[in-house]
Amino acid sequence: MEITLDKHSANQASIKITLNEADYQPKVDAKLKDYTKKASIRGFRPGKAPISMVKNMYGVSLMVDEINNILGESLNNYLKEQSFRILGEPLPVEKADDSIDWKTQKEFEFEYKIGFVEGVNLSLDKKTxxxxxxxxxDDKLVNETIDNLKSQYGESTNPETSEAGDSIYGDLKSVEGDFTKSLSLPTSKISKKLAGKFIGIGKDAEVSFDAKEVKKDEWTEAFGLTEEELEQAKGGFTFTIKNINRTQTAELNQEFFDKIFGPDQxxxxxxxxxxxxxxxxxxxxxxxxxxxxxxxxxxxxxxxxxxxxxxxxxxxxxxxxxxxxxxxxxxxxxxxxxxxxxxxxxxxxxxxxxxxxxxxxxxxxxxxxxxxxxxxxxxxxxxxxxxxxxxxxxxxxxxxxxxxxxxxxxxxxxxxxxxxxxxxxxxxxxxxxxxxxxxxxx
Missing domain, CATH: 1.10.3120 (Trigger factor, domain 2)
Incomplete structure (x- = not known):
């Protein structure tokens, strides 16, 4: 057996493994004898078939298996002896289907591609x-968090007339085209100018606006449109109100404190x-x-x-x-x-x-x-x-x-x-x- 390494660059190489008959045949013969003892072939009692017949029937497959075993073991052992660090796994260099004649060929050559790094050199000192x-x-974040908690744990109501900060549930439709979507619109997440159209109105009211009045992030964050739906966010729209949702912020009392952090914390x-x-x-x-x-x-x-x-x-x-x-x-x-x-x-x-x-x-x-x-x-x-x-x-x-x-x-x-x-x-x-x-x- 001969194994050679050919480095193509600082981190890639090919490995060639050459096998001759002496490398694999003794093990193939041993397996063939063992297989003959167990083989069940029509016309012969188990284990009594001539070894020549068994070899003719199974010799090539046994040889292929043994060569693959030798290749795997030899390649692994060879790589363990190297100073460089292998990355990934060796890749066999594919050959044409007819490049190997398993029945008559005695010597075989196999090639693998490998990737590696030679070593990692890293000094750790105060220069790094x-x-x-x-x-x-800061206090700003603390206050915003408390306001959010007060809203989250507040009491929900459904008033007849909308106010600033309400969430409006209804049907969004394009004036031209077939686009329609039912959604809950938090007016706090759209511009004050557009939100003004949704204030002071009640159920079944229809609000009209143009797509140009809505920023792209508002389409996604407030109206909840997907990337595909954004493509249809053009021209005029109507929004028919079905319900108004309002949250009365919770009071800072013991009941509220207990809900957030547990009893008497x-x-x-x-x-x-x-x-x-x-x-x-x-x-x-x-x-x-x-x-x-x-x-x-x-x-x-x-x-x-x-x-x-x-x-x-x-x-x-x-x-x-x-x-x-x-x-x-x-x-x-x-x-x-x-x-x-x-x-x-x-x-x-x-x-x-x-x-x-x-x-x-x-x-x-x-x-x-x-x-x-x-x-x-x-x-x-x-x-x-x-x-x-x-x-x-x-x-x-x-x-x-x-x-x-x-x-x-x-x-x-x-x-x-x-x-x-x-x-x-x-x-x-x-x-x-x-x-x-x-x-x-x-």
């Missing part, structure tokens, strides 16, 4: 700079405002942590400058998911895949170099945290904790054990990111909610 974002919850407006701010801050602390880590990954990916075998990986993704995705799908999703793959290479190298390892206990604790967050608003409390071990066990065994492996990877990533932040120069930056939203849109 990144930003640790902290989102500050807060007992005054001041305590309620403080609790709302703490809850919002806790939520945004998690968001800022995730955002900081994603931005940090980008910094490390840029610093590592890993050159992926893009052409090979796209071909491998297409063949590995044959029939499920198209070339267009691969082209569209590849940038995200490449970013995730690059980070995975970096994370694994940092973990290896610094002895960072996810322990079973870490996986259990992280799973418990996830389950607590999922059931945070359920009110189960002590009941959840009493059954926590069962919930954790069921989740980690799910998806044929893949959930456990995913959680293991997540824990290692957490440890790697925490380690990196200790090694590099992390500058803290406090930002507002609006600034955070702007960063997300970039």
């Amino acid at each position: 700079k990144a930003t640790k974002f902290e989102i500050k919850v 807060v007992k005054s407006e001041e305590e309620f405002t403080t609790k709302v701010k703490e809850t919002l801050q806790g939520s945004y602390d998690k968001e800022s942590k995730v955002f900081t880590e994603e931005e940090l990954k980008k910094v490390l990916v840029e610093k590592a400058k890993i050159e992926l075998p893009d052409a090979f990986l796209k071909e491998w993704l297409l063949k590995a998911n044959e029939g499920k995705i198209t070339e267009a799908d691969v082209e569209k999703e590849y940038p995200i895949y490449a970013q995730q793959l690059t980070w995975s290479l970096i994370s694994n190298q940092i973990a290896k170099d610094n002895g960072i390892q996810a322990e079973h206990e870490d996986v259990i604790e992280k799973t418990k945290e996830m389950i607590r967050e999922q059931f945070a608003s359920s009110g189960l409390g002590s009941q959840l904790e009493a059954s926590m071990d069962m919930f954790v066990d069921n989740y980690l065994k799910g998806n044929e054990g893949q959930n456990y492996m995913n959680m293991l990877t997540s824990v290692q990533n957490d440890k790697v990111l925490a380690f990196v932040q200790e090694q590099i120069d992390m500058k803290e930056k406090s930002i507002s909610i609006d600034e955070f939203k702007e960063l997300l849109e970039k």
Whole structure:
């Protein structure tokens, strides 16, 4: 057997494996003898058929199977000995159907394409700079949140005459064409000029307006039109009112406090405002942590400058998911895949170099945290904790054990990111909610 490697570029190569008769025939003969002992062939008692007949009937298929076994084992062992890191799986170089004569040929040559990276070199020191974002919850957001809660938990009524801020249920129709849709229109989500047409009127009233009076985002956010329906948002429209919905905002009293945070958790407006701010801050602390880590990954990916075998990986993704995705799908999703793959290479190298390892206990604790967050608003409390071990066990065994492996990877990533932040120069930056939203849109 001869195995040769031919590097075409810094990250792609071909491997040729040449087999001669001595590499596979002894194992084929052994299997043939064993098969002869068990073969049931018409006209002969089981195991009594001449080996020449069995060879004539099954020799080629046994040889093909054995050659495939040798190829797989040899290729895997060869790749394990290399210093580079294989990406994806080796791809066989396809040959014409008649290029191999299995009956007469004694020597065979097979070729595979591979993609790889030579190594990940990333120094972690104070020369590497990144930003640790902290989102500050201000009074404006707290007040908006309280107003939303008062509306959400307020009393709903159906007045005879509409006022500003009401939601109007009715039928939207195009003046020209067949478009019609029944919907609930929140007048607070459209311009004041257009909303004025819906104020001071009652059931069965018809409001007329032109599509030009409605902004594109209002068509989707207020009228609830889909992308397909947006194409018909042209010309004149009528809106026939069927019902008027109004919510009387809830009062800031003990009953309201108990609905939001549970019985006797807060007992005054001041305590309620403080609790709302703490809850919002806790939520945004998690968001800022995730955002900081994603931005940090980008910094490390840029610093590592890993050159992926893009052409090979796209071909491998297409063949590995044959029939499920198209070339267009691969082209569209590849940038995200490449970013995730690059980070995975970096994370694994940092973990290896610094002895960072996810322990079973870490996986259990992280799973418990996830389950607590999922059931945070359920009110189960002590009941959840009493059954926590069962919930954790069921989740980690799910998806044929893949959930456990995913959680293991997540824990290692957490440890790697925490380690990196200790090694590099992390500058803290406090930002507002609006600034955070702007960063997300970039």
